[in-house]
Amino acid sequence: MPIVEKSLVEVERTETLEVDGIDVSGDWNTFLKSRVSSDLDARILDWVKGEPQGETISRCWQCGTCTAGCCMHTDYGLTDFNPRYFIYLAQIGYEEELRKYATTIWRCVSCNKCVERCPKGVKVEEVVHRIGSYLTATGAAPESPADRFDRAYTKNLLRRGVLDEAELFREYERLEGRKTPTRELLRMAWTLLKSGRLHTGPLAHRTRGWSRMRSVLEAQLAEDDRAHAPRSRGPPAGGPR
Amino acid sequence: MNPILVLGGGPAGLSAAGELAAIGAPTLLVERESYLGGNPVRWQYSLLAPDLHPAEDVMGPLLRRVEGSASIERRLGTTLVSAERSAKGYRVGLKNADTVETREVSAVILATGFDHFDSRRKFEYGYGRYPDVLDFKEVEKMLHEDRIVRPSDGQPPKRIAWILCVGSRDVQVGNPWCCRMGCVVSIKQAVEVRQKHPEIDAYVYYMDIRTYGLWEDLYWKSMQDHGVKFIRGRIGQVTLAEGGSRLLATGEDTILSRPTEVPFDMIILASGMEPSAGTRDVASLFGLPVGPEGFLTPRESDLNPVDSGIPGLFLAGAATGPKAIPDAVTEGMGAALRAYQYARD
Numbered sequence: 001m002p003i004v005e006k007s008l009v010e011v012e013r014t015e016t017l018e019v020d021g022i023d024v025s026g027d028w029n030t031f032l033k034s035r036v037s038s039d040l041d042a043r044i045l046d047w048v049k050g051e052p053q054g055e056t057i058s059r060c061w062q063c064g065t066c067t068a069g070c071c072m073h074t075d076y077g078l079t080d081f082n083p084r085y086f087i088y089l090a091q092i093g094y095e096e097e098l099r100k101y102a103t104t105i106w107r108c109v110s111c112n113k114c115v116e117r118c119p120k121g122v123k124v125e126e127v128v129h130r131i132g133s134y135l136t137a138t139g140a141a142p143e144s145p146a147d148r149f150d151r152a153y154t155k156n157l158l159r160r161g162v163l164d165e166a167e168l169f170r171e172y173e174r175l176e177g178r179k180t181p182t183r184e185l186l187r188m189a190w191t192l193l194k195s196g197r198l199h200t201g202p203l204a205h206r207t208r209g210w211s212r213m214r215s216v217l218e219a220q221l222a223e224d225d226r227a228h229a230p231r232s233r234g235p236p237a238g239g240p241r
Numbered sequence: 242m243n244p245i246l247v248l249g250g251g252p253a254g255l256s257a258a259g260e261l262a263a264i265g266a267p268t269l270l271v272e273r274e275s276y277l278g279g280n281p282v283r284w285q286y287s288l289l290a291p292d293l294h295p296a297e298d299v300m301g302p303l304l305r306r307v308e309g310s311a312s313i314e315r316r317l318g319t320t321l322v323s324a325e326r327s328a329k330g331y332r333v334g335l336k337n338a339d340t341v342e343t344r345e346v347s348a349v350i351l352a353t354g355f356d357h358f359d360s361r362r363k364f365e366y367g368y369g370r371y372p373d374v375l376d377f378k379e380v381e382k383m384l385h386e387d388r389i390v391r392p393s394d395g396q397p398p399k400r401i402a403w404i405l406c407v408g409s410r411d412v413q414v415g416n417p418w419c420c421r422m423g424c425v426v427s428i429k430q431a432v433e434v435r436q437k438h439p440e441i442d443a444y445v446y447y448m449d450i451r452t453y454g455l456w457e458d459l460y461w462k463s464m465q466d467h468g469v470k471f472i473r474g475r476i477g478q479v480t481l482a483e484g485g486s487r488l489l490a491t492g493e494d495t496i497l498s499r500p501t502e503v504p505f506d507m508i509i510l511a512s513g514m515e516p517s518a519g520t521r522d523v524a525s526l527f528g529l530p531v532g533p534e535g536f537l538t539p540r541e542s543d544l545n546p547v548d549s550g551i552p553g554l555f556l557a558g559a560a561t562g563p564k565a566i567p568d569a570v571t572e573g574m575g576a577a578l579r580a581y582q583y584a585r586d
């Protein structure tokens with residue numbers, strides 16, 4: 001494709017053209033190479049279908065009814081949020097393109113209008129979430145502060161079977177690289193202490209017989225992680241991609 | 242009564258001949274090939290769309306009824322070389338090897354059928370050059386024998402693409418019509434492959450999916466139950482990839498609005514349906530009207546779809562246009578009845 005002016009080109013649709021180490025794509029008299037979709041990975045669809053939430057994805061025939069009525073896409077005007085398109089990318093296994101929507105895909109507000117309207121009975125709302133989970137599980141979506149908080153919370157709870165708020169707070173601060181001024185910390189600690197809720201360190205509560213309970217929970221969580229890990233069927237690269 | 246001539250031993254001709262025998266009319270069945278059964282037998286069709294019945298279950302009874310009948314005179318390896326109107330019927334010349342025999346017949350049923358489009362004419366797809374580009378009629382035999390392997394190296398394919406509308410809906414090859422069968426048969430093949438070998442990925446490239454009427458069900462099931470994938474876009478060309486070991490299908494994914502180049506181990510072309518050589522021959526011998534597509538045209542296609550409009554000449558099956566086997570069988574029955582009425586009066 002001969003190019004007039006680089007600013008007129010949607011860069012994500014093109015490859016960069018380098019000559020002698022200089023990026024010349026978009027300069028006069030050079031050519032841009034269209035980016036080509038080629039590495040279709042059938043395992044994405046298998047993964048999405050691997051849980052009841054994603055099972056109906058294969059029914060989709062791309063009519064666009066869901067997107068046409070989608071609160072996010074049409075009413076809110078977030079045109080990047082296109083449930084039909086997410087489904088297509090997952091169906092054909094076009095991972096590279098799908099990854100671009102790793103955060104946008106979570107903007108679904110679960111209004112379920114799409115599910116009510118889909119002529120093929122696709123549970124669009126569930127399927128979109130399942131695709132989102134795929135993206136998160138493969139690390140395509142950056143972990144959000146909320147995700148990190150969830151992790152810290154689970155870890156904290158597992159330790160003694162009862163939450164240690166002060167410890168959770170410290171851990172979260174560490175994860176986020178935040179530092180609350182000492183004066184503020186002291187104020188909070190004093191408030192907690194006064195109300196009898198500063199159960200941390202030697203004052204921490206425990207749950208009786210917790211270690212047995214904990215080992216069961218940990219085993220279950222590990223099992224869940226394994227079941228949700230994408231590509232459990234083989235290595236990510238190579239093979240019949 | 243002079244015999245009624247049935248020209249063509251495919252599903253429509255077999256059905257017509259069988260019906261005529263059943264009502265006791267003398268019948269002369271002429272087939273240019275050395276065997277009866279037409280395209281389904283020639284290409285050893287596997288399962289028939291959309292119900293996935295084995296082709297034998299349909300062709301077998303049709304063949305046995307004709308072969309077991311004393312009132313059907315069968316002429317194989319025989320072609321019609323001349324035809325002229327006589328008293329009420331026709332005087333026809335039948336050529337077998339080097340001998341021509343003249344016969345009086347009381348009516349003629351033309352069931353001369355179709356030929357599959359010769360995919361070599363769509364040269365961009367490399368059929369005839371790349372061994373792993375196959376025509377879907379050849380795949381029927383593979384499915385039938387359950388030997389789905391790449392002709393190039395005998396290895397089972399990991400990823401197969403079907404390309405629809407090859408030699409159909411294409412003015413470049415002079416065939417603007419829709420073949421009616423390509424979609425449902427390709428989808429059926431993909432389902433057969435996935436049923437037998439779930440490890441093979443199946444992709445279908447389409448412009449429209451025309452599984453009309455109740456056939457839609459197979460299309461839906463192919464997605465939902467068998468994981469066949471559909472990519473909208475017409476493949477522009479097939480080339481070699483990965484040092485010649487795989488095929489590269491280049492097209493535009495029109496849903497992505499983006500060029501797509503995907504390597505496949507095997508590519509299967511849904512070649513269209515054209516009027517057969519026999520159909521073209523009889524059209525000129527009898528001076529029959531043909532449509533712009535070259536198929537025979539009934540004079541009143543909605544009221545009398547099996548009447549040619551010329552006295553004593555009746556039409557059945559894919560000679561009048563792309564048709565599924567049940568439709569051809571039904572038309573054979575209709576043509577038998579009409580021809581019998583004509584011959585008797």
Ligand code: SF4
Pocket residue numbers: 059060061062063064065066067083084087117118119120121122124
């Ligand atoms: S409405 Fe249903 S079939 Fe249509 S694009 Fe959306 S999910 Fe697919």
Ligand code: SF4
Pocket residue numbers: 066069070071072073083107108109110111112113114115124125128
């Ligand atoms: S449930 Fe989500 S995807 Fe469906 S219409 Fe509502 S916002 Fe859109």
Ligand code: SF4
Pocket residue numbers: 405406407409410418419420421422423424425449450451511513
């Ligand atoms: S039946 Fe399908 S494959 Fe055949 S010409 Fe029509 S749309 Fe194309």
